[in-house]
Amino acid sequence: xxxxxxxxxxxxxxxxxxxxxxxxxxxxxxxxxxxxxxxxxxxxxxxxxxxxxxxxxxxxxxxxxxxxxxxxxxxxxxxxxxxxxxxxxxxxxxxxxxxxxxxxxxxxxxxxxxxxxxxxxxxxxxxxxxxxxxxxxxxxxxxxxxxxxxxxxxxxxxxxxxxxxxxxxxxxxxxxxxxxxxxxxxxxxxxxxxxxxxxxxxxxxxxxxxxxxxxxxxxxxxxxxxxxxxxxxxxxxxx
Amino acid sequence: xxxxxxxxxxxxxxxxxxxxxxxxxxxxxxxxxxxxxxxxxxxxxxxxxxxxxxxxxxxxxxxxxxxxxxxxxxxxxxxxxxxxxxxxxxxxxxxxxxxxxxxxxxxxxxxxxxxxxxxxxxxxxxxxxxxxxxxxxxxxxxxxxxxxxxxxxxxxxxxxxxxxxxxxxxxxxxxxxxxxxxxxxxxxxxxxxxxxxxxxxxxxxxxxxxxxxxxxxxxxxxxxxxxxxxxxxxxxxxxxxxxxxxxxxxxxxxxxxxxxxxxxxxxxxxxxxxxxxxxxxxxxxxxxxxxxxxxxxxxxxxxxxxxxxxxxxxxxxxxxxxxxxxxxxxxxxxxxxxxxxxxxxxxxxxxxxxxxxxxxxxxxxxxxxxxxxxxxxxxxxxxxxxxxxxxxxxx
Numbered sequence: 001x002x003x004x005x006x007x008x009x010x011x012x013x014x015x016x017x018x019x020x021x022x023x024x025x026x027x028x029x030x031x032x033x034x035x036x037x038x039x040x041x042x043x044x045x046x047x048x049x050x051x052x053x054x055x056x057x058x059x060x061x062x063x064x065x066x067x068x069x070x071x072x073x074x075x076x077x078x079x080x081x082x083x084x085x086x087x088x089x090x091x092x093x094x095x096x097x098x099x100x101x102x103x104x105x106x107x108x109x110x111x112x113x114x115x116x117x118x119x120x121x122x123x124x125x126x127x128x129x130x131x132x133x134x135x136x137x138x139x140x141x142x143x144x145x146x147x148x149x150x151x152x153x154x155x156x157x158x159x160x161x162x163x164x165x166x167x168x169x170x171x172x173x174x175x176x177x178x179x180x181x182x183x184x185x186x187x188x189x190x191x192x193x194x195x196x197x198x199x200x201x202x203x204x205x206x207x208x209x210x211x212x213x214x215x216x217x218x219x220x221x222x223x224x225x226x227x228x229x230x231x232x233x234x235x236x237x238x239x
Numbered sequence: 240x241x242x243x244x245x246x247x248x249x250x251x252x253x254x255x256x257x258x259x260x261x262x263x264x265x266x267x268x269x270x271x272x273x274x275x276x277x278x279x280x281x282x283x284x285x286x287x288x289x290x291x292x293x294x295x296x297x298x299x300x301x302x303x304x305x306x307x308x309x310x311x312x313x314x315x316x317x318x319x320x321x322x323x324x325x326x327x328x329x330x331x332x333x334x335x336x337x338x339x340x341x342x343x344x345x346x347x348x349x350x351x352x353x354x355x356x357x358x359x360x361x362x363x364x365x366x367x368x369x370x371x372x373x374x375x376x377x378x379x380x381x382x383x384x385x386x387x388x389x390x391x392x393x394x395x396x397x398x399x400x401x402x403x404x405x406x407x408x409x410x411x412x413x414x415x416x417x418x419x420x421x422x423x424x425x426x427x428x429x430x431x432x433x434x435x436x437x438x439x440x441x442x443x444x445x446x447x448x449x450x451x452x453x454x455x456x457x458x459x460x461x462x463x464x465x466x467x468x469x470x471x472x473x474x475x476x477x478x479x480x481x482x483x484x485x486x487x488x489x490x491x492x493x494x495x496x497x498x499x500x501x502x503x504x505x506x507x508x509x510x511x512x513x514x515x516x517x518x519x520x521x522x523x524x525x526x527x528x529x530x531x532x533x534x535x536x537x538x539x540x541x542x543x544x545x546x547x548x549x550x551x552x553x554x555x556x557x558x559x560x561x562x563x564x565x566x567x568x569x570x571x572x573x574x575x576x577x578x579x580x581x582x583x584x585x586x587x588x589x590x591x592x593x594x595x596x597x598x599x600x601x602x603x604x605x606x607x608x609x610x611x612x613x614x615x616x617x618x619x620x621x622x623x624x625x626x627x628x629x630x631x632x633x634x
Contacts, residue, residue: 055549056628076553083551094546094631098255108550110244155550 001066001085001162001194003029003052008061010047010217021047022058023217029196031162034189036197036205036225039214045198046167048214052196053086053165054078065163083111087156091168093148095140095155101127102136105154112159126154130184146177153184163194170204182207242563249564252536253571263532264572266525267610271576271603272583273518278599279584281511283592287433288503296372297496298468300336300475302461302482306489319457320490323446325482326364326461332481335474338464340364343449345459349442350415351403358399358440360416362449362458370464378410378425386445394425396439416442417452461491471495515599519606525572526610533565533618544622545630558623565615566608573607 010022021044029035039045050056052063054070055078063070070081088094095104105123114122127136130150140148149169156164166185170178186207189195199205206225213221253260302325306316326341333339343362348355367373368380375394385392393414400409409423421444430438450456465474475493482491494502537544544557577600584593 050628055631056626076555079548079551079553082549088549090631094542094549096543096546098251107547111547111551111553111556113241159551 001031002064003027003163003194003196004062004064005048005052006062008048008051008063009059010044010051010056011059020217022051025061025214025217025219027212027219027222029194032189032192032194033210034185034195034197034208035210035212036199036208037212037214038198038200038205040200043214044217045214047217049165049167049196049198053088054081055088079111083108083159085162087159087161087164089149089152089156089164089166089169091171093140093145093152093172095148095151097140100137100139101132101143101151101154104140104151105158107155108159123154123158126158127151130154144177145173146180149173149177149181150184153181157188161193163196164188165196165198167198168200169197170199170201178204242559245559245563246567248560249567252564253567256536259532260568263528264568264575266528267522267569267572267607268525268576268579270518270522270525271573271607272580273521274515274603274606275577275580275595275599276583276587276593277514277518278511279580279593279595280587280591281507281514282596282599283588283594285504285507285511286594287592288507289500291433292496292499292503296370296464298337298465298471299370299496300463300465300471300478301494301499302463302478303492303494304457304459304490305492307492316489318490320486321458321461322456323450323458325485326458328485329461329463329478329481333463333474333477335466335470335477336463337466338366338370339461340366340370340463341446341458341461342367343446343453343455343459345449345453345455347417347442347452349399349403351412354403354405356399356403356440358396358442360442360444360449362446362453363443364446367443370462373430374428375425376428378423380425381443381445386447389447389451390445391419391421391448392424392445393421394427394443395423396427396441397429398437398440399442400426402440416444419452471497515602522603522606522610525607526569526614529565529569529611530614530618532568533561533615534621536564537561537618537622540622541625541630541633544625545627545633548625548627549631554623557625558619561619561622562612562615565619566611569607569611569614570604573604576607577603 005025005027008022008025009020012019012021023044025048037045037048047056051058052065058071061071065081065085070078073081096107102120102123105126106119109119109122124136127133130153132147132150132154135143135147140151143151164185169181169185173181182204185195185197197205197208205211208225211221211223211225212219302321304321305318321341323341326339329336329339341364345360346357347360348357349360363381364386365381365383368375378394380394381392384390393416395409400406403414404412409426412423413420414423415421427439432438446458463474463478465471475495479493547557580603581595584595587593
């Protein structure tokens with residue numbers, strides 16, 4: 001499933017000041033690629049991800065997923081697109097607090113119209129595959145950060161999407177949990193899914209094959225990952 | 240996603256906030272139970288009064304003083320120009336009237352020994368007992384001789400026997416009414432209580448005597464009994480013609496059982512609607528409470544809405560979820576309110592006639608559901624329109 005972005009702009013007006021969050025971006029991402037998008041905060045990396053993740057609409061420009069122009073779609077058509085083709089993993093996990101792990105994972109299947117019994121079965125299997133088979137009825141608050149992120153991953157994968165967007169997936173996790181999460185993303189890439197990772201951590205970004213660096217809403221670097229070209233801070237450097 | 244799923248989601252959300260949901264529902268509970276309770280009282284009164292009129296005999300025609308035709312919408316006129324001599328006139332001239340009677344209704348001080356009370360003291364004619372199906376239990380009723388001879392005799396009700404005479408055999412006893420000595424000649428069959436009034440706390444005396452002791456010329460009512468069902472209308476026309484010779488149109492009102500029932504139905508129908516309407520206002524207030532809480536809930540759960548949208552919920556999925564939640568709240572309130580309304584009405588039956596009607600239950604239920612949907616619609620619409628990105632950013 002390819003992603004083709006051409007001359008994409010997203011311009012906000014914040015208290016009368018125009019902000020060019022995405023300022024003319026053109027990129028192509030091939031099916032099965034593992035791409036890191038890096039950049040300082042405010043560089044437009046999250047906005048770009050939201051647009052190609054069908055959560056937000058650009059001001060102008062073109063974005064095609066699998067040949068489908070997504071800028072033409074209505075809100076409900078975008079919802080269908082997200083449901084069928086895209087899985088999200090967020091920095092803050094974004095689980096529904098009063099629902100159990102199982103119910104959180106079932107959520108996309110409810111909107112896909114899958115029957116209760118099948119939902120339960122698929123969500124249980126998915127949670128088992130991320131190592132949470134014994135925490136099905138736990139609420140997010142009863143789980144560690146790493147466990148919550150694994151629930152979120154299970155939810156992202158439940159409807160078998162082709163593209164996974166991960167927005168700072170390790171940002172709120174300790175290094176051990178972060179490593180576990182990245183191992184899961186690596187294996188998803190190996191299974192042939194397109195993985196798009198937004199991060200500012202070098203060690204995380206280096207899991208990808210390709211690095212796209214943004215600055216002020218523009219692509220300033222795009223190429224294969226080489227050791228030490230990510231330029232981000234390393235954990236041991238933070239100390 | 241089907242409605243059943245939405246309903247389960249709604250129940251989850253309601254359970255998550257038990258206290259708040261309970262208090263929100265309370266408004267609807269009060270509204271619905273008030274509607275059912277008040278309508279049941281209105282309906283019960285109407286049925287009671289209707290029964291009373293029907294028990295009086297179908298061929299009776301009532302003539303009341305003044306112009307008090309409620310159905311006409313005209314301003315009523317109150318005066319006291321009906322006399323006993325009008326009874327005599329109708330008796331002489333009417334062809335279609337089998338019996339003619341008149342009565343004076345008043346209250347008076349009745350004494351026996353040291354005991355004293357103020358029961359209803361009615362002056363009636365000899366045919367009263369038969370015409371109104373009001374037989375004596377012991378002794379005899381007032382006769383024509385008693386009326387014509389101004390005899391000071393009295394027929395008393397059960398309560399007077401018990402409270403005034405201490406339950407002693409009353410026949411032949413001397414009691415005083417408004418300072419005059421009367422001989423008790425009969426005791427009426429007990430009738431029980433109605434609308435909070437004791438119908439057995441009563442003393443009947445000859446109408447002629449009542450006129451003297453109360454110093455009245457006028458009578459409270461005239462009544463006639465038509466020969467048969469077919470001559471009711473003829474008897475009405477006839478009595479109107481006879482009375483018009485000496486009275487003007489505003490001095491008397493002729494009513495049949497049918498027209499009285501019509502009036503009663505009309506009056507109580509309006510009353511019931513009014514009571515229901517007043518209670519309905521509290522239902523609307525309850526609905527506003529639901530809207531308020533749903534708006535709070537939408538704001539609180541903005542992030543949840545964002546999450547749902549991010550994983551593929553469409554606009555209408557969110558809309559339906561919140562509408563169902565509001566409707567579930569108010570229907571829950573409706574069900575509780577109906578139970579309380581029915582229970583309350585059964586309790587109330589001990590003191591007032593009350594009758595729970597199916598239509599008030601159906602109406603209250605439908606109304607509570609409609610209120611949930613109506614007042615839930617705006618918050619639900621608001622929720623469904625949130626952009627997923629904005630919603631996810633919400634703290």
